[in-house]
Amino acid sequence: MILDLDIGNTLSKWRLKDAESSEIRSRGAVWTREEWRPGADIPDLDVVEAVRISSVARAAVLEETVTLLRHKVRHVYVAHSTPEALGVVNGYEEPSRLGVDRWMGALAGYQLAGGCCAVDCGSAITIDFVLPGGVHLGGFIIPGLRLMKESLKLGTRNVAIDPESEADALLEPGRRTVDAVNHGIYMAAVSAINRIYSEVCDQQGITLPVLLTGGDARVVSRGVQVPHAVWPDMVYGGLEASFPLTFTERAGKMSGAPRVPEPVSLEKIRAGLAFSMLL
Numbered sequence: 411m412i413l414d415l416d417i418g419n420t421l422s423k424w425r426l427k428d429a430e431s432s433e434i435r436s437r438g439a440v441w442t443r444e445e446w447r448p449g450a451d452i453p454d455l456d457v458v459e460a461v462r463i464s465s466v467a468r469a470a471v472l473e474e475t476v477t478l479l480r481h482k483v484r485h486v487y488v489a490h491s492t493p494e495a496l497g498v499v500n501g502y503e504e505p506s507r508l509g510v511d512r513w514m515g516a517l518a519g520y521q522l523a524g525g526c527c528a529v530d531c532g533s534a535i536t537i538d539f540v541l542p543g544g545v546h547l548g549g550f551i552i553p554g555l556r557l558m559k560e561s562l563k564l565g566t567r568n569v570a571i572d573p574e575s576e577a578d579a580l581l582e583p584g585r586r587t588v589d590a591v592n593h594g595i596y597m598a599a600v601s602a603i604n605r606i607y608s609e610v611c612d613q614q615g616i617t618l619p620v621l622l623t624g625g626d627a628r629v630v631s632r633g634v635q636v637p638h639a640v641w642p643d644m645v646y647g648g649l650e651a652s653f654p655l656t657f658t659e660r661a662g663k664m665s666g667a668p669r670v671p672e673p674v675s676l677e678k679i680r681a682g683l684a685f686s687m688l689l
């Protein structure tokens with residue numbers, strides 16, 4: 411069994427993948443902290459022969475995790491942001507400073523779609539661009555939905571946006587604090603994503619397929635106007651591409667990869683931008 415670990419600022423997500431059949435056998439998540447406590451929702455390490463890790467938590471968390479795993483598991487692979495990998499050239503001035511979750515997303519998106527706009531809706535929302543040919547332009551970071559809400563300190567931190575909400579309902583003015591806040595941060599996030607996508611496409615003279623991942627990807631997806639696909643396992647896809655272990659991974663396949671969305675024409679994007687400038 412292969413254990414894939416995506417250690418975020420809030421949650422550490424894991425999945426167990428069958429090394430023979432390439433099927434996903436189980437999944438879980440625990441709060442990111444320094445210790446993996448027995449009894450928590452953690453996988454049985456006795457069946458694991460290899461671990462692949464993407465971590466953006468503090469260095470101590472990763473060290474603790476790797477130390478624990480090295481005792482029990484033969485192969486431990488830790489992903490790092492590098493200047494170049496799998497045909498993608500990291501756009502950061504200091505490539506190692508790019509969050510490795512963003513780097514994994516960019517690599518997975520590029521492997522799947524050629525160029526892409528990779529959006530990760532987690533504790534932060536990150537929007538990264540990779541051109542066909544593999545140039546990573548860099549990206550944008552804004553606070554995630556939960557962080558935006560908590561920063562307001564209006565007593566609404568525990569009322570999440572219902573992931574089943576229709577995007578239209580979220581666009582109406584709120585008539586209670588909780589709705590005003592939820593609708594406001596939702597608009598802030600989706601308008602930023604829509605605008606950033608259009609601006610970068612306009613700058614580059616190209617439209618790119620949009621891929622969404624992260625805990626809030628589903629709800630954000632409803633407000634993203636351009637064609638896009640939700641790929642919950644996009645960061646894991648980067649781990650698979652970076653450290654291919656199974657037969658299908660070596661053939662370049664990533665689990666749960668969506669069909670590549672067909673981007674709209676550049677003319678349409680530019681017309682939308684011109685229209686929003688007029689208002």
Ligand SMILES: Nc1ncnc2c1ncn2[C@@H]1O[C@H](COP(=O)(O)OP(=O)(O)OP(=O)(O)O)[C@@H](O)[C@H]1O
Nearest residue numbers: 418419420421531532533534554555556624625626
């Ligand atoms: N069970 C859950 N616990 C916490 N957050 C959840 C849960 N389900 C969905 N969410 C949403 O997912 C978001 C966190 O997403 P994700 O799990 O991708 O975060 P993360 O990977 O820890 O973030 P980052 O990688 O930016 O540090 C939160 O903003 C929250 O709104």
Ligand SMILES: CC(C)(CO)[C@@H](O)C(=O)NCCC(=O)O
Nearest residue numbers: 466507508509510511512534551
């Ligand atoms: C932005 C986050 C927190 C998103 O998970 C992560 O990618 C990170 O810590 N990045 C380091 C800073 C950067 O990417 O520029």
Ligand SMILES: [K+]
Nearest residue numbers: 418511530532
């Ligand atoms: K993440």
